[in-house]
Amino acid sequence: MLERLLRLILILAILAGIYIAVWSARRSAKGSAGGPPPWRDTKVLIIAAQVAALGVILSVGDYLWANFRARTDEIGLELNFDFLDQPSGISIADSPLDPNSSIQNALIAGVKNTFLIFIVGIPLAVLLGTLIGIARLSTNWLLTKIATVYVEFFRNIPTLLVIVFTWQALLLGFPREQDSWLIRGSSTAADSGPPSLEGLFIFNNKRFAFPSIGGGENFGAFQVVFLVAVVAAVAMWVWRTRNFDATGTPHRRVLWSFATLLVISVIGYFVLGGPFSISRPMIEQRIASGGVKMQMPYVAVMFGLVLYTASHIAEIVRGSIMSVPKGQVEAGNALALSGFQRYRFVVLPQAFRVAFPPLINQFLNYTKNTSLAIAVGFAETTGVIQNLFGQSRPAPQLLLILMLIYLAFSLILSAIGNLINRRLQIVGR
């Protein structure tokens, strides 16, 4: 070990020597003989300090790597990725993953579950956080206090605790499957085994089920019609906006666009003879079918993270609203804007610009916190990797893969964030 270190220091010393030699040669070529000698010249010393710092970092890295390799050699661990093609033996709830398919596929299924926590949770967290942030600034005493208690409570306890607490609450608060809470539904007792359940919404401690749209005949054609309706609605929006800019007549673009969307869709629905229906969830002999189903562990981790992240987002929202100069609000008042209009057109657009970078930070935290799902039995990326640890798979490579997956998530997210942030900035004049 010492030998390696000495070798490295020697190499660095040679590099430093070469540098000083080149430096002196260049100075004498310039013909300026004056100035301090190299060991007293600030320019040289600064570079030398950096070389020394680099040397220390490299030797520490080299030491750690050598140590790692010595252990892997000793126990005969091979550092390759061939194991990724081996069967995983893993199955995941509500996932078509076959236990006999490869570890790669299991990892992909895990990443998909991580993404599911992310994509549903982030909008909810932003919505809840914004509402609470605004509530904290409200003039209503009770509302302000409730929001303050919420923020201080969730912001100051560990994320894992929030998730486990949410999970326990859902586990104990919701009934067993056979006693599910049904909304607009019914339950039929079976001859043997659990009863059959059916309803618009089903809640129990295994899963939450919601109605969804089930395609029937002509569903493909209806999708085309719906797409046309969306395009028409957007066109309507643009036309109303331009009309408003040109003539000043109230645009009412939200109303017009939705009316367009609705009218075309409804006409399409009847012309095509009812191309879709509402798919109601049902549970028969423990088999759940129809509708959209969410496993309880998923709800627990997603909801726990939303509650936690919303408390941070609320503070960001509050801070950014308070950062808008008071004069702006007063100017809005002077123009006789209503409270809503003042927020919508004056305060929030300016606050959003301030809030955006820290918001992206919260999204990144949220993404990383999804790994806590293993505590409550939701199999996302970390859960899959943990399973592989416990089987017969090499830990160093798996950890590397795990880190790269989260790194990829975070880097993509911050790249998108930076892109949007650049658009949001005030263009300097």
Next chain:
Amino acid sequence: MIRRGNALKRTAGVVMALGLVATACSSSSDGDADANTGDSVAVEAPVDTEVVESTQSEGGTLAAVQAAGTLECGGNDTLPGFGIIDSDGAFSGFDIDFCKVIAAAVLGDSEAINVTPLVAAQRFPTLQSGEIDVLIRNTTWTASRDGAEQANFLRTTFYDGQGFMVRSDSGIASLEDAANTTICVLQGTTTLLNLNAVLGDRGIPFTPLEFESNDELQPAFVAEQCEVWTSDASQLASFAATLDIDTTVLPDIISKEPLGPVVADGDTEWAQVVNWAVMAAIQAEEFGITSANIDSFADSEDSGIRRFLGLPIEDDDGNSVVAEVGLGLPTDFATNIISQVGNYGEIFERNLAPLGLERGPNALWTEGGLMYVPPFR
């Protein structure tokens, strides 16, 4: 000029600081090298010592354990009967007792152990890293684990099989009845693999619900988030004894689960030491030596027992010789094991019998079980 002077001072400061760090680095590695060659250097960072020693693979784990004076075991802390933390904070259980058996053999002191509690998924990475000397945490011996985990499985201490537990009022009487149920299982276990493989082969659909630890699995089962709990039959029995609800274990046993100590690959000497320590406890039961009656064997006439206990054997010329088996263990290691921890039967009775577990396949071979060990000579 003043500015420049400051910059120079700053730089000089940085250089000096870096120099200090560098010296600290090199001197600490000097110290490690010394410690490794056997000089009595005060070792400030035991982790470092272990690191360097593993890089040069001199001495091995046995020497390291003897030098440290403590055996590092990886164990369970959430499984009644096998490994659990009792009310005064100490680890106890069947697996923990075998950790003590090894400590008694190697160090002569069964209490010189340090148990690191591990969840199932952490077991092998921890063993691979060299943080623990031996893993005794109801770990199943399989070909792929022995082959690919860089783990070395030793003498099985407990023969188990995977079972299924349901609530008594669930109406589920066999594995076939359990179709479409949600099944709770621990992450990173062979149980999970067996579950997927066996139920897949039999065409029984199910939803897996995986937990990291029994601490979360148990409330989920009690609240009927899952109808079925699958694990090693012994574990199910131990949990059934602690739960407030009526439970039934299904008749289906779907796998062989031989549980025993595991060490890292690449150190045969250490593997042999652990193996023979465990086997000594089994042999002691076969000889009928217990912690209570071991003193009465001091003047035993049986040369096999005398050799086993490390008692001197007299030859025809009247010279007394102590048999040395050459494992690197003290000659009286079996005596230490029996007097400090007890024989296999005692360990079983102490930890597992209170949970209602029968000896079954874990009886001695002389009584129709699988506990058979090679001769001590």
